[in-house]
Amino acid sequence: MKVIHEKTYEDLSRTASNIVMAKMYQNRRVNLALTAGSSPKGVYELMIPQMQGRDYLDNVYFYNFDEIPLKGKDLGITLRDMKNLLYDPAGVSDNHIVRLDEHTYPTQMQRIRDAGGLDLMLMGLGWDGHYCGNLPGTTKFADEIVTVSNEAVPGLAERIAKNHHINATDLTDYYITMGPKAVMETKELLLIINGKHKAEATRRLFNDPISEEFPATLLRLHPNFTVILDDDAASLL
């Protein structure tokens, strides 16, 4: 585990963008799984002008590691958000996006392995220790790519709806996520954590026993795991 402590969110975003961008410059296929959500906004703002119009990034493919399907919609919440946050402004074409969704999830693990595995996964940390869709009480360490019922955790559908500013009635009754085992197969894991509201989760990430009760504790066992923190997130360490 490498811990990178930056003073500010701007510094954290710069450092994370260095890592993600540098991973792209290869003379072979590169597979990146990038998080939606608010934490990476600063990272993507730095990346977008460095990606626009760059033919030399034709070797890079983008994966989502979770998805919340919406009734009657082609795009779930994660892919919709990723298109807004990064893919559309950066000019990533659809044939460079390898969708995880309600149609593809049963075969996605094999698809990832056949493509040579994921080179890098950029994740955020939830207050409850979740990463990807691995909330406490939903997945087990041994899970690869799974569906999780929105009733697995009390009030989950409402929480999802509120977080994403939609009506709970627009949700199907499950979401999809790469589970702990699938995440641990990734070659390099990068976790970014910013803000005072993440300070307690950060403390637990480093100090709690490694267990499914605070799922992100498992990541400490990955041989190539980097955490980037800002001062606020690190304030209880």
Added chain:
Amino acid sequence: MKVIHEKTYEDLSRTASNIVMAKMYQNRRVNLALTAGSSPKGVYELMIPQMQGRDYLDNVYFYNFDEIPLKGKDLGITLRDMKNLLYDPAGVSDNHIVRLDEHTYPTQMQRIRDAGGLDLMLMGLGWDGHYCGNLPGTTKFADEIVTVSNEAVPGLAERIAKNHHINATDLTDYYITMGPKAVMETKELLLIINGKHKAEATRRLFNDPISEEFPATLLRLHPNFTVILDDDAASLL
């Protein structure tokens, strides 16, 4: 996880020796952690004539991953057994053996990291799911290198004494082991399992939930983990 199913113990030993020997031929320092016990005897018998008198293996260093100290003895049980099984017949000199013992354990993790990390660990599997000294009830996933009281598990001192044909009174009151976190930092993990008496443990290794109750289940999460089984060990799969 790569599963290699061989018919016989001889085939298993050949394949394991291919992997261990091939790891040695580098133009840089190579750090190997090899298990004592009965499972690797066939592996070492194949390795010994391939190591004797080979100056080109001067770059290879040997680590033990656990140790049971003996009262008033310089060598604990593991190192004593490794010298008998491999180091002495293969001609490994003492300055190529990086000892984990009652004197070195507090700083051994740093010593491993400063040397560039372990390149390969060859392990066996216990009927109770233990690997190295990680018996159920003794270590936690988050442990690096730790001491374990011989009273951590009922009857443990007697079990150790019996397995190693010594008097329990010759034992100190603890043993030393690389814990799960230290093992997971190794670049490549190799587990060999042979014999009918390991069939049930093998079944649990692959099928049990990943938990400290059957410690070796954790190894399934390592991105570079190989299991070699013979027909007997695989008979319940």
Added chain:
Amino acid sequence: MKVIHEKTYEDLSRTASNIVMAKMYQNRRVNLALTAGSSPKGVYELMIPQMQGRDYLDNVYFYNFDEIPLKGKDLGITLRDMKNLLYDPAGVSDNHIVRLDEHTYPTQMQRIRDAGGLDLMLMGLGWDGHYCGNLPGTTKFADEIVTVSNEAVPGLAERIAKNHHINATDLTDYYITMGPKAVMETKELLLIINGKHKAEATRRLFNDPISEEFPATLLRLHPNFTVILDDDAASLL
């Protein structure tokens, strides 16, 4: 460069087979380019019983790095020899053989790159410093996969015919080879050299200036290059 000096051809073959076999045990596609000729016979004899009937080697693909087409024949000399030496006795099926021949050579480099590159190339050394089909006077360091006229070197067609016990009239007027640049793209290079008749070529390999006049000198610049020698080949060092 790692130099492995073994006393005998048997030891040399054992060590080379350790390296080639160990490369195969992966949980991903493995691409091997293996030489025909007499030097590797001992290696393949050790490998064959370790490959027969092993489903767990389904991830391994075999490439030839040169080919001498024969008029009116589906198989050229190299592929024919490789089938006899290794593929047929080891049970390698045709769909795990990625042929380089008069039909495929223009696109073979791209095919190799799309498959993730070659993981290992096992080569022999010619008395004139050639490796693959890179004879002095035929290819340039910058060449990828090329055809070479059998008139590029005086008497070449006759030499090929004699070496392979065929009539020169059965040859087409060119052969195909991976050139120096294509070889240098391989992740790991392994060169085996045995016998007194190779002693002078071995001396030049290590001591000559790096130039197209003794083509194998270039291999010294590969960051992951291993040479295995027996006593006879090393006798002039």
Added chain:
Amino acid sequence: MKVIHEKTYEDLSRTASNIVMAKMYQNRRVNLALTAGSSPKGVYELMIPQMQGRDYLDNVYFYNFDEIPLKGKDLGITLRDMKNLLYDPAGVSDNHIVRLDEHTYPTQMQRIRDAGGLDLMLMGLGWDGHYCGNLPGTTKFADEIVTVSNEAVPGLAERIAKNHHINATDLTDYYITMGPKAVMETKELLLIINGKHKAEATRRLFNDPISEEFPATLLRLHPNFTVILDDDAASLL
């Protein structure tokens, strides 16, 4: 070879700084060899604020790959320039600088190997095809770390003196450089080329035969070689 074509020197500098910075964030020792000269100024300007005060970069060590000693001075031209350009403003302490100079050069190659090898080398390209101190007529492909007489090329002492704004009488009679073989041992090579005055050298880099006459042509054979060009440098391609 990966070719990254950027429109401007600013974009080129950003991309190069992404690669160099990302290489630093490791949980192990990182060895970087960085060029002096004018091409990397923009890279270092971006790196400096990202390096200042960062304890988490304590694992990074800096190497120079050539040196021009000055009579009676502790620091040669390269180290003096690197201190001005990067080390001093970024806060790199002397014990993280592994000096190549007139005292250390005979043992520097071994020192590099013992430290695990160089992870990345950032280089520029000379109009005459030189990289590091490998000018046409001075070094051979087989050279590791060597001294070169200032009389190896006519007018060389004067050219050095003029380029570095010093008197030729301040020079000793030789300079030191990592030769082609030493450079090729580096795990990753990064070459940045900017400006119209480099357009012809860039054209030759890609199109000339690989030979000591235009030394940088050799770099095309490294399996992990990246070139970053701006529009001006690429104008003759």
